[in-house]
Amino acid sequence: MSAQTTATGAPLSGTHLTLSAAGYTAEIATVGATLRVLQHADRDLVVPFDADQVRPAFRGAVLAPWPNRVVDGRYTFDGQEHELALTEPKRSHALHGLVAWTDFDVESVAPDRVVLSTTIAAQEGYPFRVVVRVEYRIDDAGLHTTVTGTNTSDAPAPWGTGPHPYLVGGAGTVDDWTLTLPASQVLEVTPDRLIPTDLVPVHDEFDLRTPTPIGTRFIDHAFTGFDRDAEGTATITLTAADGHGVRMTFGAECPWAQVHTADHVVPEFHRVGLAVEPMTCAPDAFNAGADAGLVVLAPGAAHAASWTIQAV
Secondary structure (H helix, E strand, O other): OOOOOEOOEOOOOOOEEEEEEOOEEEEEEOEOOEEEEEEEOOEEOEOOOOOOOOOOOOOOOEEEOOOOEEEOOEEEEOOEEEEOOOOEOOOOEEEOEOOOOOEOEEEEEEOOEEEEEEEEOOEOOEOOOEEEEEEEEEEOOEEEEEEEEEEOOOOOEEEOOEEOOEEOOOOOOHHHOEEEOOEEEEEEEOOOOOOEEEEEEOOHHHOOOOOEEOOOOOOEEEEEEEOOOOOOOEEEEEEOOOOOEEEEEEOOOOOEEEEEOOOOOOHHHOOOOEEEEEEOOOOOHHHHHHHHOOEEEOOOOEEEEEEEEEEO
């Protein structure tokens, strides 16, 4: 473990933890249990940010107890209506859960592994207490992440999770890379507020089941119906012209993945990486329920989800 500090204490992104093994180096920031840097042989696999910087655009954060958004911040669960704070004010939604700006505790640390944890306190809009445990581990297959939610309250709790890395295919920008996204369905959304509408077969610019240059296409959609191997693992691959790149794999506990070409009004953020976010549930699953993959944690129950980022 290594740590960086400023004159006033820890960096703005929290305590800084470094893991390394098998040619990989990962730097984890405790605020949001964030993957701040991931490199293989000195090549960036995710878009990094500085340790003493407020994390931009949810870059590398863990999302829980829901990924993506809850439309209008309102949902009904177990017969009770709840209203969350609107953390995406331009679209009037509750975005990316409740732990992205929490400074996680460090449970354990080794040269190739770290475990972070925090507790979501019962609160207005989410009156459930859930312990969130995040494990990062490196081996020759890449960086493995497992997020586990454990319900320590006396009532069932809605739950979902996922990561928010921006993958880097190689030199250049998103426009220069080739994407293989073996999903058969895409969730259509309204253009202004990204509210889910219809789940349809992939078509036109969203049919990326074979290696496809991204070019200037815009994507900010959730995909499902993934081709999976015999163990239930799905793989999304991003490569540059020289054949190098990065892949992300995830198990059957993540039936969805949000993909975004990182179109941004801030020039230095614009299309610098491809957001690939495996998710245990669809956008707005707190309203859509079990059909959208919402997990219901019984009192005392736990749910784990894992994904891996690997160099190509």
